[in-house]
Amino acid sequence: xxxxxxxxxxxxxxxxxxxxxxxxxxxxxxxxxxxxxxxxxxxxxxxxxxxxxxxxxxxxxxxxxxxxxxxxxxxxxxxxxxxxxxxxxxxxxxxxxxxxxxxxxxxxxxxxxxxxxxxxxxxxxxxxxxxxxxxxxxxxxxxxxxxxxxxxxxxxxxxxxxxxxxxxxxxxxxxxxxxxxxxxxxxxxxxxxxxxxxxxxxxxxxxxxxxxxxxxxxxxxxxxxxxxxxxxxxxxxxxxxxxxxxxxxxxxxxxxxxxxxxxxxxxxxxxxxxxxxxxxxxxxxxxxxxxxxxxxxxxxxxxxxxxxxxxxxxxxxxxxxxxxxxxxxxxxxxxxxxxxxxxxxxxxxxxxxxxxxxxxxxxxxxxxxxxxxxxxxxxxxxxxxxxxxxxxxxxxxxxxxxxxxxxxxxxxxxxxxxxxxxxxxxxxxxx
Numbered sequence: 175x176x177x178x179x180x181x182x183x184x185x186x187x188x189x190x191x192x193x194x195x196x197x198x199x200x201x202x203x204x205x206x207x208x209x210x211x212x213x214x215x216x217x218x219x220x221x222x223x224x225x226x227x228x229x230x231x232x233x234x235x236x237x238x239x240x241x242x243x244x245x246x247x248x249x250x251x252x253x254x255x256x257x258x259x260x261x262x263x264x265x266x267x268x269x270x271x272x273x274x275x276x277x278x279x280x281x282x283x284x285x286x287x288x289x290x291x292x293x294x295x296x297x298x299x300x301x302x303x304x305x306x307x308x309x310x311x312x313x314x315x316x317x318x319x320x321x322x323x324x325x326x327x328x329x330x331x332x333x334x335x336x337x338x339x340x341x342x343x344x345x346x347x348x349x350x351x352x353x354x355x356x357x358x359x360x361x362x363x364x365x366x367x368x369x370x371x372x373x374x375x376x377x378x379x380x381x382x383x384x385x386x387x388x389x390x391x392x393x394x395x396x397x398x399x400x401x402x403x404x405x406x407x408x409x410x411x412x413x414x415x416x417x418x419x420x421x422x423x424x425x426x427x428x429x430x431x432x433x434x435x436x437x438x439x440x441x442x443x444x445x446x447x448x449x450x451x452x453x454x455x456x457x458x459x460x461x462x463x464x465x466x467x468x469x470x471x472x473x474x475x476x477x478x479x480x481x482x483x484x485x486x487x488x489x490x491x492x493x494x495x496x497x498x499x500x501x502x503x504x505x506x507x508x509x510x511x512x513x514x515x516x517x518x519x520x521x522x523x524x525x526x527x528x529x530x531x532x533x534x535x536x537x538x539x540x541x542x543x544x545x546x547x548x549x550x551x552x553x554x555x556x557x558x559x560x561x562x563x564x565x566x567x568x569x570x571x572x573x574x575x576x577x578x579x580x581x582x583x584x585x586x587x588x589x590x591x592x593x594x595x596x597x598x599x600x601x602x603x604x605x
Contacts, residue, residue, distance in 0.1 A: 195331045195574040199235045203228040207327045219248030221273050259295040281321045284346035292336040296582040297487045298595045301560040306486035312547045314450045317482050333571040343402045350473040363415045365474035368402035379405040382417050390513040396520045447479040449536050460489035461498025463505050464519045491602035499586030501605040568592050
């Protein structure tokens, strides 16, 4: 994938095929990047100049001095299928002039260096990930913080972007212990770990395969993909521990009485985290939920937790395959709709609902949340608030990318205007 991306970048350059909009003034923060002629590719990150304009007046002019940040970032193209869009998404890492990591405190984010510039393209509402992450922050232990910005690279306007915290181990993100190579005692080896279910056809480092084959499905076993620690930093005895812990959990969950050697699966899994994650996936009908970009983590002395939420740009009615856009039905039933898909759901998600304890707690949590953050009124208000935050930046974005009224994979609905896209989103929730 990275080599194909490089060829595309060489062909297209750092500009798009669309007409060029000149950004003069905006109410959103401006991020300006100067590559000095270098190509931005999918790995490795290249060191570029970066400045951020964010005036207290709320009026940011493209010629204003950098007052939020003035320095360097490492930048690369990120994503998989989205790399083929004319509007790219980027991974950025704040760095000093020598290329070393630099923790910064910008735009209200806690101090860190790793961020994502998500460029919504097929999501022509421009706000689906913002909806998901802000909603998840109201419900879950942690979800990425976000901020809308407008991006300029080499004096070329790139449109509206969602600056997003990258998932990582940090006291202000996934707050788990740092696992050192020398941590080998029974207590030390318990955490922290971050794993994920994800696509395994690119550079994903597979730690192990589940002993349980997906049914119905493609006959394969789901892979547990490395995230933290990095595979090269994970010691064999640490891998043995986390693999054994997760497998014991799976053995208990799959058994007729939900137990293994008298230990119920709830002694391995924080089911409240699983319930909140499932509620987010189901409320937003995330076609990629459970099977792709699905994270889990474990700290010392703690149980396995599900989360954080990630990658919802195809949710909320924006997918035309495998019933992803249908407001009815359960997303955890994906295997029964598309068993031939390359990535299908593990048995966990459907099996949970065969346990009366889990189902009752799930109902109770939903009844609690639908009185406030999950109420239709609250969700519509959230949509209106995020849309209002974009303001006239929407017009510039779609002047740069003239895609309104055009099918962009995998749109279920194609609106002629941005207000129609927003109205469809509200109507989808109403259904």
